Amino acid sequence: MNVLEVKEIKKSFGSKKVLDGVSFSVPENCVFGFIGRNGAGKTTTMRAVLGLLETDGGEIEVCGERVSYGKTPKSGYIGYLPDVPEFYGYMNAREYLTLCGEITGMSRNDLKNRCGELLELVGLDKEKHRIKGYSRGMKQRLGIAQALINRPKLLICDEPTSALDPVGRKDILDIISAAKEQTSVVFSTHILSDVERICGRVAFLEGGRTVFSGSIEEIHERQTDTGLELTLKRTEDAERVLEAFSDMENSGGRLIFKKASDKKAAELMAFLAAQQIPVMRLERHEADLEDMFMEVVGK
Ligand SMILES: Nc1ncnc2c1ncn2[C@@H]1O[C@H](COP(=O)(O)OP(=O)(O)O)[C@@H](O)[C@H]1O
Numbered sequence: 001m002n003v004l005e006v007k008e009i010k011k012s013f014g015s016k017k018v019l020d021g022v023s024f025s026v027p028e029n030c031v032f033g034f035i036g037r038n039g040a041g042k043t044t045t046m047r048a049v050l051g052l053l054e055t056d057g058g059e060i061e062v063c064g065e066r067v068s069y070g071k072t073p074k075s076g077y078i079g080y081l082p083d084v085p086e087f088y089g090y091m092n093a094r095e096y097l098t099l100c101g102e103i104t105g106m107s108r109n110d111l112k113n114r115c116g117e118l119l120e121l122v123g124l125d126k127e128k129h130r131i132k133g134y135s136r137g138m139k140q141r142l143g144i145a146q147a148l149i150n151r152p153k154l155l156i157c158d159e160p161t162s163a164l165d166p167v168g169r170k171d172i173l174d175i176i177s178a179a180k181e182q183t184s185v186v187f188s189t190h191i192l193s194d195v196e197r198i199c200g201r202v203a204f205l206e207g208g209r210t211v212f213s214g215s216i217e218e219i220h221e222r223q224t225d226t227g228l229e230l231t232l233k234r235t236e237d238a239e240r241v242l243e244a245f246s247d248m249e250n251s252g253g254r255l256i257f258k259k260a261s262d263k264k265a266a267e268l269m270a271f272l273a274a275q276q277i278p279v280m281r282l283e284r285h286e287a288d289l290e291d292m293f294m295e296v297v298g299k
């Protein structure tokens, strides 16, 4: 069963259409990247999933249960890390987590173990200071622990890495990857390299619509025309190759197609063989998510 199903949701603010058919689904134990540029509607979508925002149409189901506005899905299904989490600064991490667990009605014993487990997961188990002295990264990590306290089936993180430096970002990505053992994670971002590192599935949000949703492998399959780079044994042969392939460029002795179909690659190999031009290296570039995003978004 899918942990989250979002079907054709729509939302306008006044005359401004922000969501115009957003659909995606998230299976169990999956890290899902919800990708879109600033202002694309990521936070709006997440608020709708949490039942915090009234949509103009469409359906949302969390663990098979329909979400409706004002009626947050059954407690325990969803954990949420907002884009700017707020804490009681005078508490330390353990005190704060304990408070959150008490509010959700966890038993004292369970809570004690769970706090220990989560503080270790997010690397704050040795931290005794008050939250008000925390860095942004530490606050995000504590926010993830808080969102996981009552073992949700789905963890929603709104741009958890966007305000962090590379080390802080890596910490968060490692924690999210580890959290996959216990829950599915949806995280929104505009940083494609973060998605590439940890996500199994993605959705691209553009112009208020999900223009693609599926697995990373499916994107790789779609993306067939990628860069192709040729290094010749003798530099003097370059001219002949460039004459035959006008869309090839010479970049410091390497001959490059920015984008080449499989057919074009085969033509190049046939030409090299027929002309008996010795080759050092012929390499196909793997498309990165950025290329794919541009292709899917059509720009
Ligand atoms: N409560 C609101 N009232 C009016 N406009 C809003 C409101 N919330 C969001 N928007 C607008 O909707 C668009 C999408 O916002 P948001 O979902 O926050 O984007 P993202 O999280 O992808 O950066 C933006 O243009 C934003 O200004």
Ligand SMILES: [Mg+2]
Residues within 6 Å of the ligand: 042, 043, 044, 083, 158, 159
């Ligand atoms: Mg946002």
